[in-house]
Every structure is written in structure tokens, then in C-alpha cells.
Amino acid sequence: MLHSVALKTLHDQRRSLVGWVVAVVLLVLMYAAIWPSIRDQPSMSDFLDQMPEAFRSLFATAGADMSTPVGYIQIELMSFMGPTLLILYAVGQGSSAVAGEEDRHTLDLLLGSPVSRARVVLEKAGAMVLGTLGLAVATGAALVLVGRLFDLSLPAGRTAAAMLHLALLGLVFGALALAVGAATGSPGRSRGVAAAVAVLAYLVNGLGGLVDWLRPFQRLSPFYQYAAHDPLRAGVSWPAVVVAVLTVAVLVAAAVWGFGRRDVRG
Amino acid sequence: MSSAPVERDDAIRAEAVIETHGLSKSFGHAVALRDLDLTLARGEVFGYLGPNGAGKTTTLRLLMGLLRPTRGSARVCGYDVWHESTSVRRHVGFLPGEPALYPTLTGLQHVDYLSHLRGADPYPRALVLAERLDLDLDTPSRDLSKGNRQKLAVVLALMPQTRVLVLDEPTSGLDPLAQQELHTLMREHVDGGGTVLLSSHVLGEVQRVADRVGLLRKGRLVAVDRLDALRARSLHHVHATFDAPVPVAAFAGIDGVRELSVVDHTLTCAAPEASLDRIVKALGQFPLRDLTCTEAELEETFLAYYGRGEDDAA
Structure with a gap:
């Protein structure tokens, strides 16, 4: 092992x-168990319709409709809780990759071996990708399988597509945490920067549709790549996948570069 | 992952196993190491001596490619320590100053992991070393005492049997038996043609194992000498009391005498071993009441010959 x-x-x-x-x-x-009672409450949809538009665009993705399984999961899980969890996980992995190990001083042990710094970063990035994908797969499998028990039927293919985008969303911020941690050696700064950028990106995407001057920036938000095309209904958006993968690749390259040229603290 | 590297070109490339030229490191405005020129050969233990904060650890971390030189360069086994650090580390076993381990991993798991990072199956040598140091490899490192964690770090540094060992205060925290065993291991390593760079602020340790000693003060290497040469110059404190006042002139001309003071009936001075004969003969001219002669610590000898005035230079 x-x-x-x-x-x-x-x-x-x-x-x-x-x-x-x-x-x-x-x-x-928990979400699946509540579903039958929500479904039978048409007033929930009315309630959503009456919400201020800004609120809706932040907490509910396009076409929010609590009366269908897809709409319900979109609002309850995919718009906020799911992204939060995946981002937290990936950022945790990204910041502990180099900065965490340096903070615990075990980097001396690792770099006393004939392993290049680039390889340390790349292998740790690989482990972050696998772990995050694993968590997304588990989430998707739980949605499809547990959902069936409660008559919350979700299309497996579209759910998989949504999980792919969810994992990529997490990985963008995980890679950011990795890059900041690799360049600074500070796990706190690494997590802080990633969290701040994530919140900012979330707001830019949510409000970009409403606030004119934000609109040009909306497409830059990883949240836009993640959800604007509505993956639970529309499936995979390959351009969005490419943008996210490239972002991760550039950030990992930055991590290699940043780590390769600095002192390692003892 | 490739298997153990072929070392065919190394023998040619490096008779000087470690070589530094003007190696310097600053952290911001603080200069940690200035213009270090040092050459280590095959088959020697080099004792790198100096008080805490003198720059010993900085030097070692520069050699391991953990720090980037501000100026100058260094080669280990012919490889540049910054640009070819991975190759350097293939030939070096490194023991950091305050080694940190993975808390949940056992000794054997550490051995397993670090062996594979060298492209090898777990080194059988690790078991031999653990046995010799009396270390249990089945315990997670977080449950080990400080001394045993140090032993494990020593095992990990020594197990690949690299040509060079870079050891930062290796005996700190070790019990006397383990210290002694580690000294034996270092001697065995150089007897087999290896090289050891041993940093220490404990003089006694360096005295026991080193062939040569370098003294570092405030980031500057102020002296390098063979230990046996240093011993010959080892400083003695002479304290003599006479029945009557004696003239300073009777002693002032003796070669090598330092800190000579004659007050009334009493003489004190410091002198290297080689001058003792002449001092005793000079003392014999006068009626002597009492005489003591004690050997100074090596560090004092060192400072007496090389170290004075360095305080102002830093």
C-alpha cells in the first residue's frame, strides 16, 4: 500500500x-426520506416562486421545481450542500498535500528520499483527484440507490453527469488550495484563499444573472461551469468539463512551479 | 519507478564527495551562512561543530536541496545540490535535526514507504539496524518515546547504505548505549569507504568519532583541522604558586604561551602541549609551592587558535 x-x-x-x-x-x-412529504405539498413550489429573484438565483439553479425529483435534488443538494461538501473535501486534501505535510515537518522525511518535488506535487494531486472523484461517485450512487427506496427516481446517466461536474467544481478549488499551499507552505493561507475565492465565485455566479456589471464575470466562475447548463437535466457539458480540467491543470502546474523554487521549512 | 541507479560514473566524478564553493544563505536580511568553502573526502567523518544557530542545520539543508542557495554552489557526489537534488538524494542518507515521522505508521511501514521511494523493496538492513539500536519496529511512531523516534529516524537514514550520510545532531535524545552504537555505525560506514557529515554542538561526540572538525560560528566556518592535529595543539591551563615573587620576563619568551599573567607569587597561563616542557623547565628555576596543569576543552583550544575576534566580524 x-x-x-x-x-x-x-x-x-x-x-x-x-x-x-x-x-x-x-x-x-435524509433528503430522500423527506421527499414524499415535499412532493405532496404543492405549496412548496409556490413558495419558491414567491422568493426574491436574487435569493432564488443564489440558492436554486435554473428552473427550480420542487415537485419533481430532479428539481428537488437540484435545490436541496446540488445548489449548495453538495458543492460545499465536495469543495471542503478537495480543499482539505489540496491544502494538506504539501503545506500540511510541511507544517507537520514530515516533508523533510519525504524530500530526504530521491523523489523530485514535482513528483510529490503531481502524485499528491493525483490522490486528491481520486479521492474527490470517489466521494462524488459515492454521492451519486447514494442518490440513485437510496432515492429508489423513497420513490425519488433520478436518471442514473444524468446523475453521473452532475456528479462529474460536482467533482470538477471541488477539484478546481482543491487545486487552488494545493497551489497556494505548495507556494507558501502555509495550510491556513491555502485553505483561506481557496474558501474566499469559492465564496466570491459563488456570489459572482449567483448574482451575475441579475447585476449587469457582474455579468461578464459570471462565465469565469467555476460555479457557472458546474451548473449553468443544468447537468441533472442536460447531462455533461464538454466545454464546461474542458474549462474545469484546464483550470485544475494550470493550478497544479502552478503548484509544481511554486514548490520547486522555494525553501522548505524545517 | 526505476530500480536502484547504476553508480558507474560516480566514482570518477567525485573523489571530493561533498564540495562547496562560496555557499551562502540569507533569510531576508539575516545571513545564516556566509561563503562556505568546504571539501569532504571519501572515508572520513567530518564533525561540523558550532553553537546552536551557527548555521549547521542551514548548511545541511542546503546540501539536501531543501533550501535554495542565495549565493555559491555545492556538489555532492558530483551533483549540484539545487539543480540535481534528486540525484544527490539518491546517494545520501539524511537525518534531519528534529526528525518528524508519520504518527500512525509503524516503524516497518516507514521502512516500507521510504524503501519504495528509493525504488527498492524494504531494506533488510533496517532490521539489522533496529536490532543493533534495540528498537521495536512494530509500534506506531506516535506511541514511541522521543529516544525511540530518534532511533527510527536513524534507521531510516542509514538503511539504504548510501555513500554519504548527512546527520544533523544524530545522537540527541538517544541513551548512551544507542549513542555508542551509532558512533560505531558511523565508523563502519567510513571504513567501508563512505563519508559522514555530522553536525553537533556536543564537543565530546565529535571528539569521539570525527577525523576532521570544522568550527562554525555565526554563519562562518572559522576553522577546519584534523582532530589529531588539534589534539597536539590542545591547550593546557597552567597555574603555579611560588615561595617568592617571580619576574614575568622568565616566561614571556616561551613559544606558544598565551594569557600569561604573573601577579606577585602566582603565575597563570595557557599553553599548547608542545610548550609544556619549556614551561616546566622555566618554572623549575624558582622555588615552587604548588602547580596544576589541566587540559582545556577542545572548543576552547579551537577558539584560542581560530575563533577570537569573530564576534565582531558577524
């Missing part, structure tokens, strides 16, 4: 990943 930096990192993740999966499954279970 401990045959490479990537495998070691996954080995370290395994306990916390199990915890995250359990949490996500419980969350999905």
Missing part, C-alpha cells in the same frame, strides 16, 4: 474518506 507518494496519500485519506462517504450517504438518506 505504501509504494508511492500517491498510494501513501490515499492510504492517509482512507479513514477520513470513509467518514465523508458515510456523512454524504446519511445526508442523501
